[in-house]
Amino acid sequence: MSGISILRAQVDDLRQLIRRHEYLYYVLDRPEITDAEFDTLYQRLQTLETQHPELITPDSPTQRVGGRPVEGFAxxxxxxxxxxxxxxxxxxxxxxxxxxxxxxxxxxxxxxxxxxxxxxxxxxxxxxxxxxxxxxxxxxxxxxxxxxxxxxxxxxxxxxxxxxxxxxxxxxxxxxxxxxxxxxxxxxxxxxxxxxxxxxxxxxxxxxxxxxxxxxxxxxxxxxxxxxxxxxxxxxxxxxxxxxxxxxxxxxxxxxxxxxxxxxxxxxxxxxxxxxxxxxxxxxxxxxxxxxxxxxxxxxxxxxxxxxxxxxxxxxxxxxxxxxxFPARQATSIIRKIDVNVGRTGALTPTALLDPVEIAGATISRATLHNADEIERLDIREGDTVLIERAGDVIPHILRVIQEKRPPDSTPFCFPGQCPVCNAQAFRPEGEVVSRCTNSACLARLKESLLHFGARRAMDIEHLGEAVVEQLVDRKLVRELADLYRLDVATLAELERLAQKSATNLHNAIQGSKGRGLSRLLFALGIRYVGEHVATILARHYGSMDRLEQAPEEELAEIFGIGPRIAQSVALYFRQPENRRQIEQLREVGVSMKEAGVTAEPRPLAGKTFVLTGGLEGLTRDEAKELIVRVGGRVTSTVSKKTDFVVVGKDPGSKFDDAKRLGVPTLDEVAFKELVSRGIESKK
The missing domain is CATH 3.30.470.30 (DNA ligase/mRNA capping enzyme)
Known part of the structure; x- marks a missing residue:
């Protein structure tokens, strides 16, 4: 691979990582890294683009802002x-x-x-x-x-x-x-x-x-x-x-x-x-x-x-x-224990339990260690004195170990090879930094899956909090997602801290979540790489769970906003018998498998490939792409003989010349709008 190819790959990886963290921060309001860590990524991308301006693209995070709005508000x-x-x-x-x-x-x-x-x-x-x-x-x-x-x-x-x-x-x-x-x-x-x-x-x-x-x-x-x-x-x-x-x-x-x-x-x-x-x-x-x-x-x-x-x-x-x-505020504390928690996807996440210390007005008693590689990189051990910063005055983060204060009997932390809850084998895929529990029936995974399923932006089941989920699983009342919908008021009223009225409210919230629609359900299922935005794209594209389940990986990969990695994950999810059984169980208890306002009929321009060049006066580039996806088409960045249409706006670039050279049909803005309008009308 040439030097410029390696640089281009590095820049692409950085952009993908920054976009993900922008989406987590601006849209989901669930940042996974500190502001300082994000700024480091952003500055690294800026430096590479400054040194190699030929790598700058219009959609680079340095050329735009923020993430897309989530669903629910106009x-x-x-x-x-x-x-x-x-x-x-x-x-x-x-x-x-x-x-x-x-x-x-x-x-x-x-x-x-x-x-x-x-x-x-x-x-x-x-x-x-x-x-x-x-x-x-x-x-x-x-x-x-x-x-x-x-x-x-x-x-x-x-x-x-x-x-x-x-x-x-x-x-x-x-x-x-x-x-x-x-x-x-x-x-x-x-x-x-x-x-x-x-x-x-x-x-x-x-x-x-x-x-x-x-x-x-x-x-x-x-x-x-x-x-x-x-x-x-x-x-x-x-x-x-x-x-x-x-x-x-x-x-x-x-x-x-x-x-x-x-x-x-x-x-x-x-x-x-x-x-x-x-x-x-x-x-x-x-x-x-x-x-x-x-x-x-x-x-x-x-x-x-x-x-x-x-x-x-x-x-x-x-x-x-x-x-x-402002510089991040810092303090020292002692790690008393390293806990390894299990998430809904089976991810084993280490957490440092600290002597409580106050930083920027907040008492800090724990800090994430991210993964085994991070523990090894910093050589973090139980009993270590560590320097902590609260970057952005929000997220506690361990900067380094103060080696001179390390106890003489200290031993390196051994990351577990088994799930700390169910003792199943932990597996770390090649090229990844996270080890995962391989037991799909792990109770820790089930609890986290239930919390995610009922979260505000998923199925939005009010009152389904951690204390309730703990009891439902520990009492063996829920062993799969569909069991939630089989619970009655009398059973819920037997839980601690749930009187008759609270049990009724929770039951009503569970039953009321059945009609949330396909996009929320897809997000709630916890399919890897399928966040709210991707779930919405898939729901709008296919309209129903039946159509999505049958979609081949190659077709998924060609949907604008999906790509090969997500397509592979979605296709793999639906190939697993236990996942298909889970969806069937949810269907049987009455959970909606369709997206409101989206037809399940074949799309009139399905499979058609569009390339956009020049500026459109009545539409932004993203709006034009959304229209194309809505009628089943896809957008690519280069013109080839396989391209069906090139949409030509004001001051078009070389793609217009490529279209003429290859004999690809071109559409001005008026013709483009007419074409997609006919496609939308034919679906009604």
């Missing part, structure tokens, strides 16, 4: 793209930010605004004539989820504006939804008391609360908002960011949620130069515990709006702003 388009921020981790990198903007606008003077970087869920609030008409999550940066009713319960968001801004025909305000640390701790105590899974961190709590189906639940979670700017105004009265914040204050926003007196200056600073920015950073870092919510740095912005416009943005971040991150 998708809405933002007035202006919600971009990410570039990061600086020290004063040198901050000064490089200043050098870049001075090179872009030579000879000009800059004033800066510094404000806390609150770690929460970004939202866009649209006001028309001073009235809040829409609130949306960030989503993929261009489209987000409409969560207006839930955001109306957030106390820092005014439904009506006051002052001059109330006269704006349209005004889109940006802010960060978050939960106070005290409210977060209270919420988790309540969830645990109800047998529910607590939130891993305040950001997840804020995101999960905003996405509740019932706004009353959002309201009692006591969320708040930290406003940080205006993205669109009609007319636009703003000349400075500082002035913008002042007018938002006058309009009724609580710019500093910790200070109910609306004191703008408390945590925001206006600085004449970078030295002033660094001083403001140090002052805010010193006060971060007083802020009362998770804050992982400051955001530095060029104050003058006209300079912001001329500096512009990349497809990933504005050039006129940078996130200057």
């Amino acid at each position: 998708s809405v388009q933002h007035k202006a793209a919600m971009l990410s921020l570039d990061n600086a981790y020290n004063a040198e990198e901050l000064r490089e930010f200043e050098a870049r903007i001075k090179r872009a606008l030579p000879g000009e003077r800059f004033t800066y605004v510094v404000e806390p970087k609150v770690d929460g869920l970004s939202v866009a609030l649209l006001y028309e004539g001073g009235r809040l008409v829409r609130g949306a999550t960030r989503g993929d940066g261009r489209y987000g989820e409409d969560v207006t009713q839930n955001l109306m319960t957030v106390r820092g968001i005014p439904r009506y504006l006051h002052g001059p801004l109330a006269a704006c025909a349209a005004l889109e305000v940006r802010g960060e939804i978050f939960i106070w640390r005290q409210a977060f701790e209270k919420l988790n105590r309540e969830l645990e008391a109800e047998g529910e899974e607590p939130f891993a961190n305040p950001r997840n709590a804020a995101a999960g609360s905003v996405r509740q189906k019932d706004p009353r639940i959002t309201e009692v979670r006591r969320l708040d908002i930290f406003i940080y700017g205006v993205s669109y105004a009609e007319p636009d009265p703003f000349t400075e960011h500082w002035q913008t914040m002042g007018q938002l204050l006058e309009a009724g926003f609580l710019l500093d949620p910790q200070d109910r007196k609306n004191t703008l200056e408390r945590y925001r600073r206006r600085c004449a130069d970078i030295d002033g920015v660094i001083q403001a950073y140090l002052e805010i870092e010193a006060a971060r515990d007083e802020i009362g919510c998770d804050c992982d740095g400051v955001v530095v912005k060029v104050d003058a709006i006209e300079q912001q416009r001329r500096l512009g943005s990349t497809t990933h971040h504005p050039r006129w702003a940078v996130a200057y991150k």
Whole structure:
């Protein structure tokens, strides 16, 4: 393999890994790695692309933002793209930010605004004539989820504006939804008391609360908002960011949620130069515990709006702003024991049980060790004193062992070759880092599978928490997923901490989950590599479990958004007799095996291959791809004799020339829309 081929493979692997973690973070709100680890991956990709610009592609994570919205709320388009921020981790990198903007606008003077970087869920609030008409999550940066009713319960968001801004025909305000640390701790105590899974961190709590189906639940979670700017105004009265914040204050926003007196200056600073920015950073870092919510740095912005416009943005971040991150907080503790837990897929995950230690206001008593390779790499042993950091003030992470404090009788940790619960053989596939229990009937796997099956984004079975699942399995009331639907109220009422009313509520929730639809069921089944997004693609493509079960691996692999690895996993799942039996059992107890609103009839353009080139005026590239998939077609990136249609937009590239050379039919935007419209109509 040539050097450039090796580099291309490395870049592709990095992109795939970053996309996965973006999806976990932005869409599912379940990050698996620290912010620092994600930033390292992202910086590595940026470096490779900078050194080899010929490897840059339009869909690279460095050229776009975020993940797609999940199902359940309407998708809405933002007035202006919600971009990410570039990061600086020290004063040198901050000064490089200043050098870049001075090179872009030579000879000009800059004033800066510094404000806390609150770690929460970004939202866009649209006001028309001073009235809040829409609130949306960030989503993929261009489209987000409409969560207006839930955001109306957030106390820092005014439904009506006051002052001059109330006269704006349209005004889109940006802010960060978050939960106070005290409210977060209270919420988790309540969830645990109800047998529910607590939130891993305040950001997840804020995101999960905003996405509740019932706004009353959002309201009692006591969320708040930290406003940080205006993205669109009609007319636009703003000349400075500082002035913008002042007018938002006058309009009724609580710019500093910790200070109910609306004191703008408390945590925001206006600085004449970078030295002033660094001083403001140090002052805010010193006060971060007083802020009362998770804050992982400051955001530095060029104050003058006209300079912001001329500096512009990349497809990933504005050039006129940078996130200057706080260093991760660290402490030392002793590992008293290394536990190995079993997940629903059989994955054996080691966890370090620590002497409790406080970091950034949170008591840390455990930290994930990820896998056997990580334990070996750091040479982690029971009894070791270790350095822990809480990166982003959220996720505890072991940095290293303090070797000089290692006990003299210390011995290396031996990762188990058997499941610690059922003693079945543990198997580690070649090329993977995770060992797995091979016993599909393992009770630990069953418990985790039941919790996943009933989770909010799966079958959404309220009240099916850890305490209930433990009893159902330990009392041998449930031995497979379908057994849940065979439980009656009397049986549930015999469980500890479940009175008649609670048992009735749980029974109703279980029975009510039968109609959730195919996409939720596919996600709930826990098929490897099938997350919510993939489950939705498969459900929309096939419409029913019957059609999906019969789909060959080659056909699955050609679906846009699936690919060979997922296709292989899905096909393998349906080839296993025990999985087919499980699905049949669920079918027999009345669980829906179809996706609402999706026909199971053959698709009119099934198997047709499309290539897109140039810009479409009425559609984004992703929207065009979705239309093609909807009518059964697939999209590829290169033109060949096997291509059925090349869709030609404005300023087409070399693919248009390839189509003419190979005699492949071409479609302009109008013809393309007519073709897919006929396909959609023929399905009705």
